[in-house]
Amino acid sequence: MPHGYLDKLIYSQGSNNQCRQLEWKTLYDIALGIARGLEYLHQDCNTRILHFNIKPHNILLDKNFCPKISDFGLSKLCERKESIISMACARGKIGYIAPEVFCRNFGEVSYKSDVYSYGMMVLEMVGGRKNIDVGVSQTSEMYFPSWIYEHFDQSMNLNLKGVIAEEEEEITRKLIIVSLWCIQCDPCDRPSITKVLEMLQGNLQSLIIPPRPFVSSQVRSPKTLSHDKIWTISDNEIVFSLSFIV
Structure with missing residues (x-):
């Protein structure tokens, strides 16, 4: 793979924050290619x-920047007739x-968990920075999905570096809206990867801005207890702070 890993090419380099x-x-095209790869894993394989x-x-990126999904060390097989899988412990990278x-x-663990990871990754591609950056000057900018949603909601004033042409701006907004749908806290609110492809290839005007993906939501077991889910940032990690009320 001549162009190596995607992370080497998407983050702004150096102290001058060059594009x-x-x-x-x-x-x-890379985001589209990754989504197609995930659709193959989720829908086209005999076993999901x-x-x-x-x-x-x-x-990984080949000579034409065509993406290849690698490292299946944490992957799990799931029968096509099943959508929910059991998991003994969390797997993957924080963020x-x-x-x-x-x-x-x-919610339940399913193929929608990959959709969430995909959305976070595409937001990093758009922002040219990691989703959690403790090196920023203001705390409000530390968690990038929160920052980008706030600015996107306020007259779509993003001021992202390198966005000049109208076509580029449309691509950027489309990637952001789709990503925000992908990282909804409730798996039921996230699109399937097939729907993601449909949204990416459709018209920007047909896309609706989703609700904030990082606010508290309703508990799933009203008979037992309710809780607030709060994201907090600490040393490059997202920590869940759960306060339970009987």
Whole structure:
């Protein structure tokens, strides 16, 4: 793979925060290619394969920047007639792991967990930075999905470096909206990877901005207890703070 791993090409380099090395059209094609790869694993294989480790460090690029999903060390097989799988412990890298993989109160673990990881990865591709950055000057900018949603919601004032042409701006907004759908806390609110492909290849005007993906949601077992789910940032990790009320 002549171009190596995706993570080497998407993050801004150096102290002057110079722009990413890839053009927006290339980033879009890479995101599209990864989604097609996931669709093959989720829908086209005789036995569904759930990767559980989708991140820029596991995406290889050939000479034409065509993406290849690599590192299946954490993957699990799932019969096509089944959508929910059991898992003894969390697997994957902090920052890309779906909430339900940490805590079943968020929902059941399924192929939608890969969709969450995909959404986080595409947001990093758009922002040219890691989702969690403790080196930023303001705390409000530390968790990038929260920052980008706030600015996207406020007249879509993103001010992302390198976005110039109208076509590039449309690509950027489409990638952001699809990503925000992918990282919804409730797996039921996330699209399938097939739907993701449909959204990416459709018209921007047909896409609806989703609700904030990182706010508290309803507990799944009203007979037992309710809880608030809060994301907090500490030393490059997302920590779940769960406060339970009987």
